[in-house]
Amino acid sequence: MEVLVINCGSSSLKFQLINSDNEKVLAKGLCERIGISGSAITYESVNCEKNTKEIDMPTHNEAITAVISALTAENTGVIKDMSEVGAVGHRVVHGGEYFSKSALVTEDVLEKIEKCNNLAPLHNPANIIGIKACMKIMKDTPNVVVFDTAFHQTMPEEAYLYALPREYYDDYKIRRYGFHGTSHSFVSKRAAAICGKPYNELKTIVCHLGNGASICAVDGGKSVDTSMGLTPLAGVIMGTRSGDIDPGILEVIANHTGKNISEITEILNKKSGVAGLSGVSSDFRDIEKAISEGNENAKSAFDAYVHTVVKFIGAYVAVMNGVDVIAFTAGVGENNGHVRKDVCSHLKYLGIEIDDEANSKRGEEVMISTKESKVKVYVIPTNEELAIARETVEVLA
Ligand code: ADP
Numbered sequence: 001m002e003v004l005v006i007n008c009g010s011s012s013l014k015f016q017l018i019n020s021d022n023e024k025v026l027a028k029g030l031c032e033r034i035g036i037s038g039s040a041i042t043y044e045s046v047n048c049e050k051n052t053k054e055i056d057m058p059t060h061n062e063a064i065t066a067v068i069s070a071l072t073a074e075n076t077g078v079i080k081d082m083s084e085v086g087a088v089g090h091r092v093v094h095g096g097e098y099f100s101k102s103a104l105v106t107e108d109v110l111e112k113i114e115k116c117n118n119l120a121p122l123h124n125p126a127n128i129i130g131i132k133a134c135m136k137i138m139k140d141t142p143n144v145v146v147f148d149t150a151f152h153q154t155m156p157e158e159a160y161l162y163a164l165p166r167e168y169y170d171d172y173k174i175r176r177y178g179f180h181g182t183s184h185s186f187v188s189k190r191a192a193a194i195c196g197k198p199y200n201e202l203k204t205i206v207c208h209l210g211n212g213a214s215i216c217a218v219d220g221g222k223s224v225d226t227s228m229g230l231t232p233l234a235g236v237i238m239g240t241r242s243g244d245i246d247p248g249i250l251e252v253i254a255n256h257t258g259k260n261i262s263e264i265t266e267i268l269n270k271k272s273g274v275a276g277l278s279g280v281s282s283d284f285r286d287i288e289k290a291i292s293e294g295n296e297n298a299k300s301a302f303d304a305y306v307h308t309v310v311k312f313i314g315a316y317v318a319v320m321n322g323v324d325v326i327a328f329t330a331g332v333g334e335n336n337g338h339v340r341k342d343v344c345s346h347l348k349y350l351g352i353e354i355d356d357e358a359n360s361k362r363g364e365e366v367m368i369s370t371k372e373s374k375v376k377v378y379v380i381p382t383n384e385e386l387a388i389a390r391e392t393v394e395v396l397a
Helices: 060-072 107-115 124-137 150-154 166-172 181-195 249-257 261-270 273-278 284-292 296-320 330-335 337-345 384-396
Strands: 002-008 013-019 024-032 040-045 048-054 085-092 143-147 203-209 213-219 222-226 325-329 376-379
Touching: 002 060, 002 124, 002 384, 013 060, 013 384, 024 060, 040 060, 060 124, 085 124, 085 384, 107 124, 124 143, 143 181, 143 384, 150 181, 150 222, 181 203, 181 213, 181 222, 181 325, 181 376, 181 384, 203 296, 203 330, 213 296, 222 296, 249 261, 273 284, 273 296, 284 296, 284 330, 296 337, 325 330, 330 337, 337 376
Parallel strands: 002 085, 085 143, 203 325, 325 376
Antiparallel strands: 002 013, 013 024, 024 040, 040 048, 203 213, 213 222
16 A cells, blocks of 8 residues: 655645555655745655755645645656555654554544644644645545654653642643654664564663654663653753753843743754754764864764763663663764764673674664674664554554
C-alpha cells in the first residue's frame, strides 16, 4: 500500500509517499511559505530530480492540492490518482496524556489533539490544519496520527513529575512528556535487531542529536526517562535551544534587560544553545570550522554540548541500573564523529571502547565500539517518515 506521510508546520508541509510493502520512498518534497507571498513546492520522485515550483498557497488546502498534483503529474508523478494512496500518516507533536500510541483520526481523536494545543501552541494547531485539509480533499482516505510524545507515555511517575505544587499537574497537566518519540522508538528497536537481542530485555540509551536534541532511556522496549520535558526546550544543549537551565535565571534576565517571559522564552528557544554560546552558528559544521580556526567560544560551546550529553547518559545508566547499547542518531549523531568520540571518552568506566576507523564513517548504520567493548555503541540513522508509515499500516491492520 502507498502511504502519504505528512509533517505539517504553521507555514510548511513536508511529505513523502512511501510504499509500505517494500518501504521505498516513491516521492518526497516540501511546501514552503504557505499563507505567505512566494509560496513554493519542492518535489522529487523516482521519476524526476528535485525541482521547485512557485504556486500560490494561501492555506494548507492549496498545499495538499499541490502535493496531489505533483504526485499524479503525467511524467514526474508516481501514481495515477489518489485512490492509490491507502492512508495518510500525520506527525503530531503533542498527544498529552490522551495518546500512548498512534490512532486512526476520528472526531473524538481530533478533539483530544485540540485539547493538547496549549501544550504545543506552535505545532499542534498546524498539525490539525494538515489533518483537516487531507480530510477535506481526500474524503475516502483514512488518516492516522503518530505522536512525538506517545512513546514516552510509559515513563513512571517519578520520571515525569516536576516538583511543583501538585495542582499544576492535576489542573494543568504540567509534567514531563518528552519528544522525538518516533525516532527513539525506531532507533531502539533497530538497535535490538542489530545486536540480535530481544527488545524487551535490552537497556538502551538513544542520543537523538539534531538541531533539536533529546536523550532517552529505553528499558525493555519502554521509555523510562527522557531529557525533553513539558516542551522541547529542556534537556541537553541544542542548536539554538538552551536545554536545562536554572529556572531562577529567568527573573535575573528579566531584571537586567526588562524583557518579559515570552521574550526571554524566545531567546531560550532561538538565540541560545550552541549558537548563543559560540556566537558562530547552530550548525556543527560551522562550529568545527571555527574551532579549527582557533575560535575559543566555538570550542567552549562544543565542550559544553558534549558535557550535557555525557551527563544525561550517566544519569540514564543510573536510572536503568545499567546499559547494554548506546545509539547515536539524527544530524549530529549520525555525522559528527568528534562529538561521538568525545562523549564516549567519558564512558570508559562502563567498559566502552571506540573503534576510530568505524567512528570516522558518516551517516550510515555502523557499530562504532570495538568487539571487546562491554557496551555496544551504534550509529543508527533515524527515519521518522518510515516509522510513521509503519505505524500507519499497523493502526489500519
Ligand atoms: P533537525 O533537528 O532540524 O532535523 P538535523 O537532524 O538535520 O536537525 O541536524 C542538524 C545538525 O546536524 C546540524 O548541526 C548539522 O551540522 C548536522 N549535520 C547534518 N548533516 C551533516 C553532515 N553531512 N555532516 C556533518 N554534520 C551534519
